Amino acid sequence: MPVTELGDSLDIGGCTVPNRLYRAPVLECAGNGEGAVETLVDELEPTAASGVGLVFQGASIVTPEGGCAAPNMTRVHDPEFVARLEGLTDAIHAHEGKIFLQLAHGGLRSMATWHAGYRERHPDERQLAVSRPPWQLRALDRLGLVSLRPRVLPTAAVYDLAEQFGRCAGYAVDAGYDGIHLSAANMSLIQQFLSPFYNRRDDEFADGVRFLEEVHDAVRAHAGDVALVTKVPAETAAPGFVRRCLSRSEAVEMAARLAEIGYDAVVPVEVSTFWDMSIVRGAYPERAWDASELRDEYAAAFGGRYRARAVALLNRLQARRFDREPGWNAEFCRRVRERVDVPVLLEGGLRTRADCDRYLGAEGARAADMVGMARPFYAEPRLGARLLAGRDALCASCNNCTVPQVTGEPGRCRTPSVVRQKARLERNGAYESGDTERE
Template sequence: MTELTDSLEIGGCELPNRLYRAPVLECAGNGEGAVDTLVSELEPSAASGVGLVFQGASIVTPEGGCAAPNMTRVHDPDFVARLERLTDAIHTHEGKIFLQLAHGGLRSMATWHAAYRERNAEERQLAVSRPPWQLRALDRLGLLSLAPDILSTKETYELAAQFGRCAGHAVDAGYDGIHLSAANMSLIQQFLSPFYNRRDDEFADGVRFLEAIHDAVRDHAGDIPLVTKVPAETVAPSFVRRHISMAEAVETAERLTAIGYDALVPVEVSTFWDMSIVRGAYPERAWEASELRADYAAAFGGRFRARAVAFLNRLQARRFDREPGWNAEFCRRVRERVDVPVLLEGGLRTRADCDRYLGADGTTPAADAVGMARPFYAEPRLGTRLLAGEDALCESCNNCTVPQVAGEPGRCRTPSVVREKGRLERDGAYE
């Protein structure tokens, strides 16, 4: 039987327990206060006993590729060197920190953020192939703006090498591992997905891109632990005929293990950026926030379009109910077929669910480690209570996520949760 407090090894990196902070947006950017923001966001998790902290998706290119405002770029070795202050802070608490590397591809802000497009009119999106007809139709309707720059074989190898160079910068700054953002409609998912990938070269097999990244990371960063998400596009809309099936995703996981990945994070996703990423309630409080309406309008191209997006958000919230551990069955299937740690995230909020999926009750485990993301917006020092057997306060209301399209930092905006967190602080629950 495995307990949450048991240690775990990932690629030679020894973790003090099996609880991790899953990657979310820190909205730190690269400005003068970026390092301070990252330290203030992530150090409390390690201080509360969380064994592994994933720094959220960080862009590997000097321009383009950001899926949301204020994402951090890690192409510049001088900037990444300054992040040693962050890694030192995490290590002071005997925690470990992995850096998640990413590129948005067709999900980049140049596609969907109207005000950003106006400021960056010449920017193009890196694309695996010609965009699917569904996206081209939205482009013709003016709901998206596509200017795809389809990667050649040589450019694909160069992009993989850039992932490797960024991993090398991370090693020099004291990071303990690398995590690849290969889901949530990222560029890596686009390589893996038959919905996006219609190539006729060796990268028609999307796993080849992940193999090229693996090799580049080994060239630039040595044997640093390397983790990736593994997407199964099982919640794609019914009109999407070509997508990654569960069986194909499990096969991908086996191949990645053979290539040399040290741990896997299986996730069930869509082919689009939708509520399958952040399942739960419709975030009415966030959409109705009067101080953010102008920002939403700027992002989506007008107040009417912002209201239309909110309406779609409401419909999808009904489709994607939050089931605790919604990736558990996928993780269990992968775990049966691979010999590296499998990490589970998605809707976990209670210590009982964490224990159950780790097999603490004697049943077959679904995963070797469990993670939470949004609950740390509400309780930065959540680890203290979880490791003591208590539950997260997060209600999966999603009021923390929607404001991020306007460049707002992730924070809990639900009064009842904020009040209860304040009470717990006064009572010393996080000490």
């Protein structure tokens, strides 16, 4: 059977990516203010310089207000701002890499739901909702643990929102982006359209794929034949009390429909119906929660010290629940790949070159056509040089990088042993050449 190598090129919707390694989308916390473009360049250019073939810029919000799931997310509704991002795309292209922009909206996951400080600053903001929120969220609202002020989208507004995704895609192509990636998992608004847990509509968008079909058509109208990728969620990590959710089989069929509609690649991911540790599986981030300099920030975000401690306890319990096997989406990806004729991208817990090679593998056993990592690039922005040379990521999935982001902190490794190892590798020049002998 023919074997795919990590260094082989791949065509995604007419965009030739130089190898099969990608940086999965994560929060860059760049915002839109002065220095936003420079922040993104500082964050993402080292990855392209290290040889990574495809860089996904993390979830970027398509509306001028609302929709942010975390502080300091970037908005891309303004064509003047997006035009400035040509500085980023030029920097990536200078290293022969490709860059796709992930478009997103948080819907009920937005900060107006969960961030106490944000609600104080935006008392009139309402969350976009596909339908009336599920009873589980309404119960949390009555208990005061979240704040729901939903604005259920009428049919005309759904069409307008799909058109807005298309307009933002057009701005991105004008700024030099090579492709568009839709955030359709992690409790995003698009997942809420796809999920029977959230979607109880009685119009044409009761079939959530119809929304992605409208987005596809809007992207084609505004951005032409740009490479178009979407995540495809299976809600297999949903808690037991959730009775209506997307099964893996349903998600496989959904992926097949999206390929028929014209999506150029899919990223199958097994997630929950909620924004929980199914997204960032790994250890409980004890160091991050114990950081004295962040305690006031956590209290401001969650509405007091006791509530912050309650969230930390829930975080600890969830860390024990979710499987951490490397490539936890691999079987789902393999089943999707059997049904579609477009590239399938695998991410989720990959940390070693051996796992990358195993999941690319020989035809017949292959799980995916590309493999990606996310959190490891917080620890090693130039990780690609080492992976392509046959080495492994330093990231231990401790999650100390993720929790501080609820306060607006940038994603960076906060685990001393990993930071020390990275410093030693830098001194030895490992990231400059990928020369394993220097390690």
